[in-house]
Amino acid sequence: MSEPDAILLRRARQGDAAAFGGLVERHQTRIYAVCLRILAHPDEARDASQEAFITAYRKLGQFRGDAAFTTWLHRIAVNACYDELRRAKRRPKLHATESDDRAPEPGPPSPDPADEVAGTIDVARALAEIPEDFRVVLVLADVEDMAYDEIARVLEVPVGTVKSRVHRGRIALAKALAGEPGRAPGTSEGGR
Amino acid sequence: MTHPDDLLAGYVDGSLSGADRTAVDAHLRACARCREEVEFAGSGRAALRRLPDPEALDLAGPVMARLGAEETEAAGPPAWYRVAGIAAAAVIAIAVVVAFPKVGSGPSDDRRAATEDAAAPTVGGAETLSGLTLELQQTDYDIAGVQALAGEYVGRTTPSQTAAGSDATAPIGTRAQAVRARSCVTKAFPDFPGTPTRLISASFEGTPAYLAVVLEGPAPGQPADTVSVWVADHATCAPLSFTTARI
Numbered sequence: 001m002s003e004p005d006a007i008l009l010r011r012a013r014q015g016d017a018a019a020f021g022g023l024v025e026r027h028q029t030r031i032y033a034v035c036l037r038i039l040a041h042p043d044e045a046r047d048a049s050q051e052a053f054i055t056a057y058r059k060l061g062q063f064r065g066d067a068a069f070t071t072w073l074h075r076i077a078v079n080a081c082y083d084e085l086r087r088a089k090r091r092p093k094l095h096a097t098e099s100d101d102r103a104p105e106p107g108p109p110s111p112d113p114a115d116e117v118a119g120t121i122d123v124a125r126a127l128a129e130i131p132e133d134f135r136v137v138l139v140l141a142d143v144e145d146m147a148y149d150e151i152a153r154v155l156e157v158p159v160g161t162v163k164s165r166v167h168r169g170r171i172a173l174a175k176a177l178a179g180e181p182g183r184a185p186g187t188s189e190g191g192r
Numbered sequence: 193m194t195h196p197d198d199l200l201a202g203y204v205d206g207s208l209s210g211a212d213r214t215a216v217d218a219h220l221r222a223c224a225r226c227r228e229e230v231e232f233a234g235s236g237r238a239a240l241r242r243l244p245d246p247e248a249l250d251l252a253g254p255v256m257a258r259l260g261a262e263e264t265e266a267a268g269p270p271a272w273y274r275v276a277g278i279a280a281a282a283v284i285a286i287a288v289v290v291a292f293p294k295v296g297s298g299p300s301d302d303r304r305a306a307t308e309d310a311a312a313p314t315v316g317g318a319e320t321l322s323g324l325t326l327e328l329q330q331t332d333y334d335i336a337g338v339q340a341l342a343g344e345y346v347g348r349t350t351p352s353q354t355a356a357g358s359d360a361t362a363p364i365g366t367r368a369q370a371v372r373a374r375s376c377v378t379k380a381f382p383d384f385p386g387t388p389t390r391l392i393s394a395s396f397e398g399t400p401a402y403l404a405v406v407l408e409g410p411a412p413g414q415p416a417d418t419v420s421v422w423v424a425d426h427a428t429c430a431p432l433s434f435t436t437a438r439i
Contacts, residue, residue, distance in 0.1 A: 003330075011400050014427050015372075016393060018328035018363055021256045028251040036246050046249065053255045112246045123239045141205070142240035148207070160198055167201040170236030171229055177239055 005069045013060050020060075024053050027070065030144070031077045037139040038081040039088075040128035042112050048084045052077040067153060074146075074154045078136055085132060126176035134169030141166045195219070195226055204233045260366060326365035326373050329394040333403065335433055338396070338421050342437045345407065345419040365393060373402040380424035380431040393426070396433055400426035407439070 003022070011019035031052055036045035055076050063072055112124070127135055140146045140154060141162075148166070152159040196216055202208030203216045220227050331337070365373075373391045378384050390405035402424050407416035416439060423433035 011395070011426075014400050015369065016328070016400055016426070017256065017259065017365060017369070018330055018393070020259075021252050021328075021363065022330065024252040024255050029245070029248060032249060032251065033246050037243065042246075045246075046251070049251055050255055050258070053251060054258060057255075057259055123243055127240070138236075138240060141201075142237050143243060148201070163198050163201040167197065167204070167229070167233055170201075170204065170233035170240075172236070173239060174232040174236035177236070 006065075009060070009063070009065075009069060012057075020057055023069075027073055028053075030070075031073065034074065034077055034139055034144060035081050035084075036112055037124070037127060037143050038078070038132075038136055039084055040124060044084050044088070048080040049077065051083075052080040055080065068150075071150055071153050074140070075156070078140075078154060081136070082132070122177060123173075126173055129176045130169060130172040134165050134172055137162055137165040138169040138173065142170070193223060195223065200226065200230060200233065204230060204237055256363065324370055324374075324388065324391060326370040327362040327390070327392045328365050329362050329392055331394045332398060333394055333396045333401070333423070333433075335435070338403070338423060338433050339435050339437070341403065341405065342419045342421045342435050345405070346437055346439055362392075369393070374404065376402050376426070376429040377404045377422050377424045379429040381422050381434070384422055388422075395426075396423050399432065401432055402426055 005023065005026070008019045008022050008026075012023060028049065032045060032049045035048040035052070036042060039045045039048060052073070056073055059076070063069070127138065130138075136155070137151060140151045141148070146154070148159050148162045151162045155162065196219055199208055199212050199216050203213060208216065220230065333341070370391055373393060374386070374388060377388070377391075378386060384404070385406050385408060387406065388404040389407045392403040392405075393400075394403060395401055396403070404422045404424075406420045406422065408418045408420070409416045418436060419439055420436040421434065422431075424430065425432055
């Protein structure tokens with residue numbers, strides 16, 4: 001179907017579940033890609049993506065149309081990723097004394113099959129090592145090709161902050177790829 | 193020396209142009225620190241650009257299944273205009289409005305009625321909606337399409353209560369949505385028989401609409417000899433179209 005987002009949105013807001021399904025089908029690949037690069041785990045990325053669409057459905061009535069649907073949807077997806085990252089940080093503590101069959105958090109992230117084919121596992125892993133705020137803007141800017149002003153709207157931060165994080169994030173990623181341990185020098189935001 | 197930190201990201205990815213780019217070029221000739229940063233940043237960006245698209249996956253299926261399960265559980269329409277129906281007993285139902293933000297003009301009363309209807313489906317007659325489903329189609333019908341829909345039943349000698357021409361691939365709405373669809377068509381057409389063979393959520397000439405297909409015989413209990421299609425506006429429940437044909 002080639003109906004614009006706005007038409008599908010209008011129908012979805014009127015209770016047409018199929019129209020919302022059309023929106024999910026249209027945006028699922030991009031949203032999953034964002035979540036995968038931020039979270040680095042295919043399963044967690046799938047969960048966060050699903051959660052993002054569920055949240056979007058519940059909040060359709062709040063979408064005012066003064067932003068592009070994709071911007072709004074990305075904001076929800078990024079927030080779902082931050083929620084997932086927070087859960088992941090708590091998880092080892094919650095399960096440290098339990099003897100259930102849940103495996104401990106793996107060190108390196110599990111790769112996406114496409115990364116194995118393309119030989120880019122190291123890049124995905126290095127991306128997972130840099131600070132979250134840098135990772136998020138890098139995914140939006142350099143993986144999704146989103147303009148700085150749109151990233152600013154997604155994250156609801158000043159555009160100068162986005163530019164600063166992108167630049168510092170790229171440097172941090174390059175140094176992580178070069179095997180420099182810890183946080184790469186020069187990765188503070190300098191007041192931005 | 194002041195470093196143009198806010199310009200270096202755009203310089204690296206090429207989005208910086210004009211005087212700003214010229215200024216950064218001039219700065220880089222004199223600043224080893226920024227030259228090194230630009231080199232690292234370019235390397236980082238190039239690495240990211242090599243990342244492939246992830247393998248395709250279906251999120252629509254599980255997302256819609258989960259939403260469908262939640263709606264069935266809530267026995268009501270989506271959350272932004274949901275009213276909650278509370279059944280106090282098997283027969284008597286009380287619908288309580290817990291949230292009712294305006295989402296436009298028109299549909300409010302009908303939505304409330306539909307949900308109350310869902311809580312007490314036998315109100316108004318012995319006939320119920322058991323077994324009747326709402327097909328969620330993305331088709332945009334026009335009058336010719338409506339006539340073609342009726343035409344699917346022409347020539348059938350033993351039309352049954354099952355949706356003979358139904359789109360088996362179309363998703364199915366919740367029971368509450370089916371109740372609302374029938375309620376909407378009934379509101380649009382006072383003479384609507386009320387026993388549709390098939391209910392469809394689609395659109396008519398660009399307007400979201402419900403379509404009800406009805407098979408009727410010359411008298412109760414006799415084989416159907418007429419098919420009719422009734423089309424009502426999804427939001428306002430106004431009549432949009434109608435056609436009938438001999439089977």
